[in-house]
Amino acid sequence: MAGKTLYDKLWDNHLVEQRDDGTSLIYIDRQLLHEVTSPQAFEGLRLANRKPWRLDANLATPDHNVPTTLKERKEGNAGIEDPVSKIQVVTLDENCDDFGITEFKINDIRQGIVHVVGPEQGATLPGMTLVCGDSHTATHGAFGALAHGIGTSEVEHVLATQCLIQRKMKNMLVKVNGTLAAGVTGKDIVLAVIGKIGTAGGTGYAIEFGGEAIQQLSMEGRMTICNMAIEAGARVGLVAVDQTTIDYVKGRPFAPTEAQWEQAVAAWSDLHSDADAQFDAVVELEASDIEPQVTWGNSPEMVVPVSAVVPNPADQSDENQQKAYTRALEYMGLNAGQAITDIKLDRVFIGSCTNSRIEDLREAAAIAKGKKVAANVKQALVVPGSGLVKQQAEKEGLDKIFIEAGFEWREPGCSMCLAMNADKLGAGEHCASTSNRNFEGRQGFGGRTHLVSPGMAAAAAVAGHFVDVRDVLQAN
């Protein structure tokens, strides 16, 4: 019999029961909750007079629509100006208090974007099943955990039963061979992968990312990659556990200690695909071929290397693709053949669950240090992923570097990633963003998003247009 993939192992380890209709009951070790997708789930529990199955499996924090300016944040919940946002955040507090669920509230130093907070607290552990009512939950797969996003009715289902009804996915391996060039990051890898397989390429699969380039990445880099698995159509992204994983987890507040730590580390050593495991699909990339990436359209697959030009719809063989390209160029206000480095920026956003961890901020700060944001850039935001990331960055003096360069230094939250709070793009504005979605209107009505790495975003802020971050690094 062929060996098992990492996904197979995680699945088998959590299989409670196979049901007659082909679905399975899967046990869930951890649920992360936030203010947008949880209220009706709690309401449902109350209406049906049910209690959460296991309180300690849940952890909550508000993130999607908390304000990120100090002025509003100082006031706590009372400072949230938008009434709908406010009621959602207040409701999360009430629900967690009522049911007894641990929550990092708005001004708790541990508050932040759920996908930053989970790993940072050690609430995300190797070998776990983890869910959250948010599609970027695959982030946690970087720890060799089976993690994916769910809908509100499933949030309620997990609260009430600690289980989820699932169908098994297929296995895909994305193998990145060799070593990345300096200035090229996990973000560029995942954008290049999406460019190669398309936004539906991973549909129905759990994608495991492997190969030397992945092994050489930090946990932050791996999280960035798994975060965007959903943008390739896959609900699950995974990376095998190795020493990097274990070193990251060690000593975190929710991580095991002492004898249990030893026991856990021993168990985690099995969290990789067997050498003879069979994948349903394999995609290979050479790390040395990957340049810094920039998206030019309204789908993450509309991506090219920074040295390239905006593609011509006429060069596409597929007619639907041609139409999509034409429509995207129109929306983005770009011309076919235009150099990527000629795209001028109005705003820059460094943040989101994709790229708001300490390493991301260091990478951006290294570029911004001693420079100034270009005059044509109206706003350059840096939004740390959590209160603890912010604190660490301030300890390292990164906040000063950003502020001196003309960036705004904000309080933690999702912010301009989805424009649910006041941070938004104006119509027609181009934004270099470290987030994960460049859909029409995602960052504000009529806004034009270009997805890039933190270093690329910082370099673009300084130049006022896209530049190759490798050139900047060389000049420094």
Added chain:
Amino acid sequence: MEKFTQLDGLVAPMDRANVDTDMIIPKQFLKSIKRSGFGPNLFDELRYLDEGKPDQDCSQRPKNPDFVLNQPRYEGASVLLARQNFGCGSSREHAPWALLDYGFRCVIAPSFADIFYNNCFKNGILPIVLDEATVDSLFKEVAGEEGYRLTVDLEAKEIRTPGGRSIAFDVDDFRRHCLINGLDDIGLTLEKADAIKAFEAKHQAAQPWLFRG
């Protein structure tokens, strides 16, 4: 989910085809954080003369005297008699939530939109499909008799009229089982509570660090 075995309810007629989910609950009410409390805004645009806004006290609003639910004789109705393609439109569950919150437990129509039909079962509402002629006859009977009630017997799969007529209806066995026992998806999974507990105990023994007590 509340069990549904037998219902003896006052019938309200909604004599209009293609009632969509926006008509059942207009979209300005979808931003709520709750799934209860939609009842006062059920059929909002038909029911009131002014434009409805979220968080309003609906008792103060001018009612449309011509709308059927505003007629005193239909107050307290729990069976809604409707026309074809009832519930077309969005997939959100707000429409059944609003019907349920108002007090309807059963909707009878010649046909329903698919998703809405499924969502009804998930929320403890029984949608019954009867042929056009039968539905028509019920509309006539309701109009002719104030206080007209129907007995909906899910166990026997039949409806009984005040005149003593019984009308058989069809419903999927599995769904019937779920409604009679008050089982939604969660209820169904909880039927496996013992298996889940057994798994959990084993899981905790093997990986105690996943449990923090």
